[in-house]
Amino acid sequence: MNEIIVKKELAPKIKFIxxxxxxxxxxTKPGQFVVVQMGTKGERFPITISGTNRDKGTVKLIVNExxxxxxxxxxxxxxxxxxxxxxxxxxxxxxxxxxxxxxxGGGVMVGPISYEIAALKEAGNRVIxxxxxxxxxxxxxxxxxxxxxxxxxxxxxxxxxxxKGLDFLRTIFEKEKVDRVIAxxxxxxxxxxxxxxxxxxxxxxxxxxxxxxxxGTGMCGCCRVSVGGETKFACCDGPEFDGHLVDWDLLESRxxxxxxxxxxxxxxxxxxxxxxxxxxCRR
Amino acid sequence: MAEKLKLNRVPMxxxxxxxxxxxxxxxxxxxxxxxxxxxxxxxxxxKKPGCVPNCPVNIDIPGFIEAMAEGDLPGAAKILYATxxxxxxxxxxxxxxxxxxxxxxxxxxxxxxxxGRLERFMADWARENQxxxxxxxxxLPKGTGKSxxxxxxxxxxxxxxxxxxxxxxxxxxxxxxxxxxxxxxxGIPEFxxxxxxxxxxxxxxxxxxxxxxxxxxxxxRGATVDELLSDGYDALFLGIGAGAPMxxxxxxxxxxMVYSANExxxxxxxxxxxxxxxxxxxxxIGKRVAVVGAGNVAMDGARWAVRLGAEEVYIVYRRTEAExxxxxxxxxxxxxxxxxxxxxxxxxAIIPDDQCSVKAMQxxxxxxxxxDDSGRRRPIxxxxxxxxxxxxMVIPALGTRPNPxxxxxxxxxETTRYxxxxxxxxxxxxxxxxxxxxxxxxxxxxxVISAMGAARRAATDMDAWLKN
Ligand SMILES: Cc1cc2nc3c(=O)[nH]c(=O)nc-3n(C[C@H](O)[C@H](O)[C@H](O)COP(=O)(O)OP(=O)(O)OC[C@H]3O[C@@H](n4cnc5c(N)ncnc54)[C@H](O)[C@@H]3O)c2cc1C
Ligand SMILES: Cc1cc2nc3c(=O)[nH]c(=O)nc-3n(C[C@H](O)[C@H](O)[C@H](O)COP(=O)(O)OP(=O)(O)OC[C@H]3O[C@@H](n4cnc5c(N)ncnc54)[C@H](O)[C@@H]3O)c2cc1C
Ligand code: SF4
Ligand code: SF4
Ligand code: FES
Numbered sequence: 001m002n003e004i005i006v007k008k009e010l011a012p013k014i015k016f017i018x019x020x021x022x023x024x025x026x027x028t029k030p031g032q033f034v035v036v037q038m039g040t041k042g043e044r045f046p047i048t049i050s051g052t053n054r055d056k057g058t059v060k061l062i063v064n065e066x067x068x069x070x071x072x073x074x075x076x077x078x079x080x081x082x083x084x085x086x087x088x089x090x091x092x093x094x095x096x097x098x099x100x101x102x103x104x105g106g107g108v109m110v111g112p113i114s115y116e117i118a119a120l121k122e123a124g125n126r127v128i129x130x131x132x133x134x135x136x137x138x139x140x141x142x143x144x145x146x147x148x149x150x151x152x153x154x155x156x157x158x159x160x161x162x163x164k165g166l167d168f169l170r171t172i173f174e175k176e177k178v179d180r181v182i183a184x185x186x187x188x189x190x191x192x193x194x195x196x197x198x199x200x201x202x203x204x205x206x207x208x209x210x211x212x213x214x215x216g217t218g219m220c221g222c223c224r225v226s227v228g229g230e231t232k233f234a235c236c237d238g239p240e241f242d243g244h245l246v247d248w249d250l251l252e253s254r255x256x257x258x259x260x261x262x263x264x265x266x267x268x269x270x271x272x273x274x275x276x277x278x279x280x281c282r283r
Numbered sequence: 284m285a286e287k288l289k290l291n292r293v294p295m296x297x298x299x300x301x302x303x304x305x306x307x308x309x310x311x312x313x314x315x316x317x318x319x320x321x322x323x324x325x326x327x328x329x330k331k332p333g334c335v336p337n338c339p340v341n342i343d344i345p346g347f348i349e350a351m352a353e354g355d356l357p358g359a360a361k362i363l364y365a366t367x368x369x370x371x372x373x374x375x376x377x378x379x380x381x382x383x384x385x386x387x388x389x390x391x392x393x394x395x396x397x398x399g400r401l402e403r404f405m406a407d408w409a410r411e412n413q414x415x416x417x418x419x420x421x422x423l424p425k426g427t428g429k430s431x432x433x434x435x436x437x438x439x440x441x442x443x444x445x446x447x448x449x450x451x452x453x454x455x456x457x458x459x460x461x462x463x464x465x466x467x468x469x470g471i472p473e474f475x476x477x478x479x480x481x482x483x484x485x486x487x488x489x490x491x492x493x494x495x496x497x498x499x500x501x502x503x504r505g506a507t508v509d510e511l512l513s514d515g516y517d518a519l520f521l522g523i524g525a526g527a528p529m530x531x532x533x534x535x536x537x538x539x540m541v542y543s544a545n546e547x548x549x550x551x552x553x554x555x556x557x558x559x560x561x562x563x564x565x566x567x568i569g570k571r572v573a574v575v576g577a578g579n580v581a582m583d584g585a586r587w588a589v590r591l592g593a594e595e596v597y598i599v600y601r602r603t604e605a606e607x608x609x610x611x612x613x614x615x616x617x618x619x620x621x622x623x624x625x626x627x628x629x630x631x632a633i634i635p636d637d638q639c640s641v642k643a644m645q646x647x648x649x650x651x652x653x654x655d656d657s658g659r660r661r662p663i664x665x666x667x668x669x670x671x672x673x674x675x676m677v678i679p680a681l682g683t684r685p686n687p688x689x690x691x692x693x694x695x696x697e698t699t700r701y702x703x704x705x706x707x708x709x710x711x712x713x714x715x716x717x718x719x720x721x722x723x724x725x726x727x728x729x730x731v732i733s734a735m736g737a738a739r740r741a742a743t744d745m746d747a748w749l750k751n
Contacts (some may be wrong), residue, residue, distance in 0.1 A: 023500070023505050023506065026500070027505055027506070037412075037461050041555070041563055043554060043563040043564040044554070044564075048584040069563055083461075084461040084499050086461070086499035086500075086501055087497060087501075087505070088504060088505070089501065144324060208292055212551055213457075214550065214564075215460065216555075217459050217501055217504075217526055217686065218686050218688065219526040219528065219545055219549070219683075220543060220545045221528045221530065221543040222543075222546045224537055231537060236686075249639070250537055250639065253639035253640075255540075257539045258567075261560070262565075264560060265559075265563065268560055273561045
């Protein structure tokens with residue numbers, strides 16, 4: 001179980017991983033995620049599922065190597081086994097015929113959005129896809145998404161390919177009636193910008209939130225977010241929520257809580273790690 | 284036997300408070316052989332022992348203690364293991380003062396017999412001397428050909444799985460996390476219950492009794508209860524505990540540096556965040572920490588906070604020490620370690636700083652009024668008593684409730700309004716065909732030994748039903 005059968009680099013530091021796990025493959029629906037844990041010392045971290053192959057019993061992930069855990073996962077090769085994968089976790093995305101849906105994927109989340117787009121198309125929607133990244137080198141799955149969708153746009157933060165930033169969405173909203181927006185990105189600011197924009201147009205907007213998680217099953221409350229004034233656990237009440245109701249300041253601040261530890265962990269090599277007295281890094 | 288009644292129990296060695304404040308190792312070192320025999324000799328072997336009926340699994344307490352007093356350790360082990368499959372755990376974590384030891388005859392005049400410590404000694408000896416004690420040797424009966432799914436690997440799941448495997452059934456145990464043991468692995472700290480002990484129990488189950496352990500299986504999200512049953516299991520036991528944390532519902536509760544006790548303890552016990560950065564999971568610690576609540580969970584949180592280097596750690600509780608649900612031993616340990624008990628105090632808001640973190644906690648003072656339905660005097664707010672507690676970290680430890688994942692995905696499983704599963708008290712049978720349940724999922728957060736007792740009763744009923 002959990003043996004990797006395909007491993008590809010899609011862009012610098014962005015890896016595609018397909019591994020065998022019949023149980024997860026059989027049950028997964030778009031919008032759900034897995035929690036991965038590697039080695040006895042590894043942390044538990046969530047990765048959204050980018051698709052499955054039910055015949056082969058495989059699960060597809062796209063991982064951005066941003067720190068220690070994601071690098072460990074990204075370093076595994078074909079034939080190697082991921083120690084622990086739990087899933088599918090979280091609720092499945094709401095998929096039905098909405099009419100015209102604008103699906104926006106940022107960074108690695110272009111993978112999971114492609115999975116939702118395929119389902120939305122099958123449910124009879126017209127899908128406008130927009131994918132984005134910091135710059136043109138980090139754009140992934142361009143051809144795949146274009147082939148899946150009815151209309152296709154690219155945007156980059158620096159304008160090196162496609163539109164610069166997200167303002168182009170205004171032209172779309174002014175030109176045609178969009179019934180729903182679905183946005184996925186690990187970067188909270190992207191989701192927030194879109195939600196604030198669509199609010200002015202009154203378009204229902206679903207965002208997939210990625211707060212820090214621990215167990216991913218609802219037993220710690222680490223992932224709590226405030227939606228419409230109510231506290232929700234993103235791992236089991238979400239991860240998809242109405243973007244117009246999310247308390248963005250809270251989410252952004254909760255995601256920064258370990259930034260000091262993340263930096264520290266990235267700086268140390270293996271020997272230093274062992275020698276480091278744990279109390280030193282706590283303050 | 285005892286020539287003269289010895290009123291005081293044999294003391295147990297402990298790490299000194301100033302030392303144990305700085306390490307995660309077990310606080311109490313357990314009896315030596317000589318100490319154990321001496322304490323065992325205090326038992327007066329009552330004809331009608333008061334201790335036995337007050338042990339939730341009715342261990343033959345005078346029986347195993349008598350064997351110990353005679354130096355017959357294998358004999359004592361045999362008696363102990365006949366009714367309790369996890370004595371190394373119970374000896375350490377049972378609230379003995381409200382169970383077996385509360386009704387010990389010696390308690391009237393002096394200290395009750397230290398039953399828990401004797402149980403711990405026996406279990407540790409038996410585990411370390413597998414050959415001599417014979418606990419590792421079991422002759423499994425011929426397989427019945429029936430298979431059972433046990434969901435959850437906490438005390439309830441472990442007990443049910445062991446009993447059914449010993450009865451000859453095929454048992455597969457499903458656990459949501461990447462490590463087995465339930466609360467004994469993720470909740471109760473190393474300094475009270477070394478993790479090697481839990482692992483040894485699980486190894487025994489897998490290697491000796493042949494139980495198949497499937498980790499990372501969140502039943503209800505992955506396979507559902509109905510799917511497992513239609514995949515061919517003849518019966519199913521739910522031992523999924525009550526693991527979802529409750530919060531205070533006061534302003535500021537989602538600030539950074541507010542950790543549910545579950546999150547704090549999972550990071551430390553399951554993920555070993557106290558060894559960060561050697562281990563990858565981090566945890567924060569404040570300078571002044573308020574733990575809200577006064578059960579075992581709260582004490583564990585407070586004592587971890589001390590060990591991580593917090594300068595001041597408070598237990599904030601709205602009643603008085605007399606009503607505290609935590610084990611007496613842990614309350615005393617906490618006090619020795621410098622934890623400050625802020626009693627008759629109720630938090631009303633957590634005040635943010637400009638970094639969305641905790642600046643302080645606003646509280647009111649309470650006083651005790653008339654008894655409520657639990658028989659404890661109801662705390663009421665003292666008017667005009669608001670004050671600010673200067674803390675920079677808050678850990679709500681207000682109890683837990685069942686995770687709704689299984690109830691939501693098993694339509695014909697009857698549950699109460701608290702989310703617990705309805706099951707017959709003597710058989711553990713739920714209203715759903717082929718499904719039994721026991722432990723915290725039925726009672727709400729309770730104790731290790733009561734979960735084991737319920738699981739044992741369910742296993743007995745399941746076995747009878749399977750063989751019928
Ligand atoms: C529900 C959910 C779904 C996710 N899906 C994916 C996915 O499909 N692909 C993927 O590559 N990543 C995904 N992530 C993010 C992924 O879990 C984190 O990138 C990973 O935990 C980082 O761990 P690390 O040790 O590599 O980096 P760290 O050292 O922990 O962090 C490095 C950097 O990444 C940022 N970071 C850490 N955790 C998160 C997080 N939860 N969200 C956003 N940024 C974070 C930190 O702020 C820091 O800047 C998801 C997160 C959640 C909560
Ligand atoms: C911090 C803390 C300290 C405590 N201290 C004491 C003490 O000193 N003495 C004492 O007697 N009691 C103590 N308790 C209480 C005691 O630990 C519990 O009553 C006991 O563990 C209950 O056992 P259980 O098997 O019913 O549930 P648990 O131990 O909670 O085990 C349930 C298991 O089921 C798993 N699970 C849940 N849902 C699913 C699912 N959908 N699919 C698969 N697996 C699932 C969980 O991950 C968990 O491993 C303490 C509890 C805590 C939290
Ligand atoms: S299992 Fe608990 S209650 Fe029973 S004898 Fe042992 S310590 Fe006492
Ligand atoms: S009640 Fe006390 S003295 Fe009597 S048998 Fe039990 S442990 Fe021994
Ligand atoms: S990650 Fe623990 S409750 Fe969501």
